[in-house]
Amino acid sequence: MDNVTLTMNKKISGILSVKQVDKISNDIFSYCINKKQKCFVEDCKKSAIQSHLLQKNGILKMISANNHFYEVAFLMFPKPHYEIKKVGINKGFTFRGFCEYHDSKIFEKIEKTDVDFNEYQSLLLLSYRAILKEFRVKEIIIDYYVNLLTHSKLKVVFDNEPILTAVAANT
Numbered sequence: 001m002d003n004v005t006l007t008m009n010k011k012i013s014g015i016l017s018v019k020q021v022d023k024i025s026n027d028i029f030s031y032c033i034n035k036k037q038k039c040f041v042e043d044c045k046k047s048a049i050q051s052h053l054l055q056k057n058g059i060l061k062m063i064s065a066n067n068h069f070y071e072v073a074f075l076m077f078p079k080p081h082y083e084i085k086k087v088g089i090n091k092g093f094t095f096r097g098f099c100e101y102h103d104s105k106i107f108e109k110i111e112k113t114d115v116d117f118n119e120y121q122s123l124l125l126l127s128y129r130a131i132l133k134e135f136r137v138k139e140i141i142i143d144y145y146v147n148l149l150t151h152s153k154l155k156v157v158f159d160n161e162p163i164l165t166a167v168a169a170n171t
């Protein structure tokens with residue numbers, strides 16, 4: 001048992017059980033990861049669709065069987081762990097980045113034809129999408145922690161002021 005868990009167990013003793021805190025955390029995480037995201041294109045008001053990080057009809061098709069493949073997923077609950085999951089080709093390696101129009105328009109060159117890995121613009125597009133995917137993940141994680149730290153039932157568990165101040169200063 002690590003120090004963080006021990007400290008938390010002590011603080012919430014008599015207030016909330018660890019199981020209750022895990023349930024609230026799980027609900028907040030599910031809410032944050034599933035909620036609508038705006039398209040990354042400035043001034044675009046449309047919601048982002050599930051964009052593929054890698055070319056669906058390229059490398060993903062190559063590693064799939066019956067339109068499914070395996071990916072390693074990091075899951076927070078019930079305890080943080082990695083899991084090998086079978087996923088459909090339409091859902092694997094995706095993130096909510098762009099609306100349908102911008103996703104098609106911006107990444108046409110690397111989605112509609114075979115990717116030329118020696119061509120500069122194609123490499124830029126692949127890199128651009130990977131960076132934005134990580135950016136979106138960080139946004140979701142910050143959203144998760146802000147929701148966790150401001151949840152009415154958890155205010156007695158965490159000393160959240162220093163963290164919220166740091167988040168506000170960096171967003």
Ligand SMILES: [Zn+2]
Pocket residue numbers: 039040041044045046098099100101102103
């Ligand atoms: Zn858009």
